[in-house]
Amino acid sequence: MDMKKIYNKSIDEEISTAFNDLSKCEGEELSKKCGVVFLRGSGKKSYKRYVVNVLNKTYSVELETREVMDLISGKPASKELALVILRYLAYSSGGRGSETWIPYENLPDSRKYLELFRRNVTRPFIKTFGSNPEKYELVCRRMGGKKEKLGGISYSFYFLPKVQLLTQLWKIREEFSQPAANISFNSSVKFYLNARDLLLVAKTMVESLENEAKKI
Structure with a gap:
């Protein structure tokens, strides 16, 4: 696809x-x-x-x-x-509950988009920032991200007023290890956008990070 x-x-x-x-x-x-x-x-x-x-x-x-x-x-x-x-x-139907972070792959109906998510979101994310976590942090701060005490280097953003996302980068720890990255969403996002829409959100988020990185 x-x-x-x-x-x-x-x-x-x-x-x-x-x-x-x-x-x-x-x-x-x-x-x-x-x-x-x-x-x-x-x-x-x-x-x-x-x-x-x-x-x-x-x-x-x-x-x-x-x-x-x-x-x-x-x-x-x-x-x-x-x-x-x-x-x-x-x-949007509106709605809100107790908020937790849900990785994209755990969202309803996301399974059929996972290869596109890897191709258009996580791989470009890692390619741009995997070997330069300091630039990733600088870019996140410049874009108004809030640092979170979660796995890897984590920053949260309000993509839309009711749609929050979390970007996470795990840097290389050993000579043969590989960096990793992921994007998660607030649990009430289901009231506002579906899995297809959130693929576009995640893709746009990574493109925005990349564009900001080019200015540094």
Whole structure:
């Protein structure tokens, strides 16, 4: 399986469907459920938009123009990130319980995506940071990560207001040992995104770490 085959039809069609479904949602109720801001304009400046924090950036979801934009750079979000944001808004059921960290492979329905997860998440993660854990820590701090006292070198992030993830890197300890990495999610993530969506979240997270590393 490749990444293109994870979509029901195509990513563009899924984005269009999510916009259609989001436009039917009640803005104020959704904003409380998802921890986002809903703005509405009337008269000549009629508009409806959601303002959503993603990691250390802020995006606007424009219902009139059907765009997802980075508010600082003015650039559109990648299609993968746009789809994640739209599905988070349109389909979240809301809910919260006692939080624990759940590795991706233990999430419901994640089994069929595990090879894609290894190929697009853990392997690039290890390739970029496995031999340079100091850079990994610096990048995590620059992106607002919180250091956790868990296995390996662990940092937690709010990817979306109700979606937390944990990045972990185990550095080489002996001459013949190999570094390892993993990403886990908060247990209530099941109320907000499914396993396919969380594959995209994890992939985007690693790409964000890689892009930040290039600036150092």
